[in-house]
Amino acid sequence: MPYDSHDALPLLPANRAPLAPEFPWPGGNRAAMFLSFDVDAETAWTGKDPNRYDELVCMSYGGFEARVGVRKLLEMLRDLGLRATFFITGWSVEANPAMAEAIVRDGHEIGHHGFHHLMPQPGDPRLIEEVDRGLDTLKRRLGVTPKGYRAPSGESCEELRVLLKQRGLLYSSSWRDDVRPYRHLLADGSPGLVELPVTMTYDDWLYGLSHRYSPRPMMPKEHVLSIWKDELDETRDWGGMVTTVLHPQCSGRPMRLRLLREFLRYTQGYRDVWITTGEDIAAHFAACEAAGSGAP
Ligand SMILES: [Zn+2]
Numbered sequence: 211m212p213y214d215s216h217d218a219l220p221l222l223p224a225n226r227a228p229l230a231p232e233f234p235w236p237g238g239n240r241a242a243m244f245l246s247f248d249v250d251a252e253t254a255w256t257g258k259d260p261n262r263y264d265e266l267v268c269m270s271y272g273g274f275e276a277r278v279g280v281r282k283l284l285e286m287l288r289d290l291g292l293r294a295t296f297f298i299t300g301w302s303v304e305a306n307p308a309m310a311e312a313i314v315r316d317g318h319e320i321g322h323h324g325f326h327h328l329m330p331q332p333g334d335p336r337l338i339e340e341v342d343r344g345l346d347t348l349k350r351r352l353g354v355t356p357k358g359y360r361a362p363s364g365e366s367c368e369e370l371r372v373l374l375k376q377r378g379l380l381y382s383s384s385w386r387d388d389v390r391p392y393r394h395l396l397a398d399g400s401p402g403l404v405e406l407p408v409t410m411t412y413d414d415w416l417y418g419l420s421h422r423y424s425p426r427p428m429m430p431k432e433h434v435l436s437i438w439k440d441e442l443d444e445t446r447d448w449g450g451m452v453t454t455v456l457h458p459q460c461s462g463r464p465m466r467l468r469l470l471r472e473f474l475r476y477t478q479g480y481r482d483v484w485i486t487t488g489e490d491i492a493a494h495f496a497a498c499e500a501a502g503s504g505a506p
Contacts (some may be wrong), residue, residue, distance in 0.1 A: 227385075227387065227388075227392050227393070227394055227395060227405065229388075229392070230388050230389075230390035230391060230392040231392070231498075231499070233495070233498035233499075234498075235449070235484050235494070236484065236494055237484065238482065239482050239483060239484040240446055240449060240480075240482040240483065241442075241445055241446040241448075241449055241450060241451060241452075241480075241482070241483045241484070242450075242451035242452075242483065242484040242485075242486065242491055243442070243451065243452050243453075243454070243477055243483055243484070243485045243486070244295070244383065244406050244451055244452070244453040244454065244486070244487070244488055244491055245292060245293075245294040245295070245454055245474075245485055245486065245487070246294060246295040246296070246297060246321070246360070246383065246453060246454055246455065246456070246487075246488060247283065247294060247295070247296045247297070247454075247456045247457065247458060247461075248297050248323060248360060248455055248456070248457050249275060249280065249296050249297065249298040249299070249302055249309075249310075249313075249323070249457075249458060250272065250275075250299055250302065250323070250327050250362070250457060250459070251272040251273070251275045251276060251299070251301075251302035251305065251306060251309075251458075251459070252269050252272035252273060252301070252302070252305065253272070253299040253301050253302055253324075253326055253327035253362075254271070254272055254327060254457070254459065255268050255269060255271065255272055255423065256269075256301075256326065256327070257299075257324075257326055257327030257328055257329070257362060257363070258329075258363075258423075260326075262423075268421070268423070271419075271421060271459055272302075272459055274458070274459045274462065274463070275302075275306070275309065275457075275458040275459050275462065276302075276305075276306035276308070276309040278462060279458030279459055279461070279462020279463070280309050280312065280313065280458045280462060281309075281312065282462050282467055283458055283461065283462050283467065283470075284312060284313065284316050284318075286467060286470070286471055286474075287316070287318070288316065290471070290474055290475070290478065292474065292485055293317060293318055293319070293486065293487055294318050294319070294487060295318065295319040295320075295321050295358060295487045295488045295489070296313045296318055296319070296320055296321065297320075297321035297322065297323035297358070297359075297360040297383075298310055298313075298320060298321070298323055298348070299323045299324050299325060299326065299327045299344065299362070300324070300325035300326075300343050300344040300346070300347035300348065301325055301326055301327070301347075303347050303348065303351050303352065304347055304351065307351055310351065310352055311352065314352050314353075314354065318487070319357075319358070319487040319488060319489050320348060320352060320354045320356055321356050321357075321358035321359060321360060321383075321488060322341070322344050322345065322348065322356040322358065322359040322360070322379065323344070323359075323360050323362055324340050324341070324344050324361075324362040325339070325340050325343040325344045325347065326340065327362040327363070328340050328362060329361075329362055329363035329364075329365050330361050330362070330365050330366055330367055330370045331365070331367065332367035332368070332369060333369075337367075337369055337370060337373065338373060341370075341373055341374070341377060342377075345377060355378075356379065357379065357380040357381060357488070357489045357492065358379065358380065358381045358382070358383060358406075358488040358489060358492065359374055359379045359381070359382050359383070359384070359403075360382070360383045360384055360408075360455075361382070361384035364384055364386075364408065365384075366382070366384050366385065368396070368397050371394055371396055371402050371403070372396060372402075374402075374403055375396070375402050375403060379403055380403060380404060380489075380492055380496075381403050381404040381405070381406055381488055381489070381491075381492035382394070382403045382404070382405050382406070383405070383406040383407070383408055383453060383488055384405075384408060385405050385407050385408065386407060386408055386409065386410070387407060388405070388407045389407065389409075389445055389448060389450030389451065389452075390407075390449075390450050390451060391404055391405060391406050391407070391451065391491060391492065391495040392404070392405050392407075393405070393495075393499065404492045404495050404496060406451070406453055406488050406491055406492060407451075407453065408453045408455055409441065409452065409453065410455075411437060411438065411441045411452075412438065412441070412452060412453060412454040412455055412456070413455040413456075414454075414455070414456045414457055414460040414461045414466060414470075415455075415457055415460055417429040417433070417434045417437075418434070418460045418461070418463070418465075418466045418469075419457070419459065419460040431465065431468065431469045431472070434469055435469060435472060435473060435476075438473050439473070439476060442476075442477060442483070446480065446482075446483060451491065456470065
């Protein structure tokens with residue numbers, strides 16, 4: 211909706227989500243980690259400008275995912291005995307089917323991440339096609355009907371919230387407004403998807419990937435570990451959840467993978483942080499919700 215002046219802005223949006231209800235984590239756990247990866251591959255670069263397709267070194271940043279990054283991350287997850295969620299763009303699945311099939315073969319969850327990695331914008335006529343082509347590709351190529359959706363470039367709008375519900379998605383992981391799961395309320399007052407909120411703290415892109423289109427300083431392991439541990443420690447004290455937003459073209463690089471392995475081992479050392487997929491956390495939330503407050 212266009213606002214022709216700041217005076218037209220309502221004080222509170224009608225779609226504001228309610229506070230997250232209290233409920234226990236399962237298995238006596240004190241907190242949760244939603245371990246998730248965003249497999250953008252080349253669409254990380256073409257999503258914002260299709261002309262980059264012909265800039266072959268730029269594209270090769272994304273190509274690292276299929277050639278090396280995903281394979282090394284899958285090896286690491288196998289070694290640690292962890293199951294994760296991989297949000298994949300439809301284009302990446304079409305272009306790199308063996309990479310996507312390897313993720314499925316290892317038993318990880320596949321989530322929807324758009325088709326061309328277009329940032330959802332209100333009123334964009336490509337919004338529906340971006341969702342439907344992504345769904346079609348995951349079904350046709352991988353036999354997967356995804357339960358979860360993560361918005362490319364982390365943006366959303368009311369049309370998208372309604373569309374995802376209509377298409378049968380169960381949870382979203384894009385918003386930044388809580389440290390616990392909650393359910394969206396759509397503008398018409400009806401319930402929307404479960405939200406598994408994200409914090410930028412665990413977006414590896416911020417610390418470990420620099421390019422002329424995305425210039426950032428690279429941070430050393432000790433620096434990033436310090437940030438990641440502090441966020442986890444305090445979130446655990448709060449009984450909340452942390453959500454990782456890890457990109458194989460960043461965290462699949464040798465130094466970054468070493469950092470991630472150390473952090474995941476640190477998290478496992480707690481023994482009371484539930485490290486799992488989005489579908490598991492969303493299902494637990496829905497069961498608690500159906501049971502009223504408390505455990506299902
Ligand atoms: Zn992405």
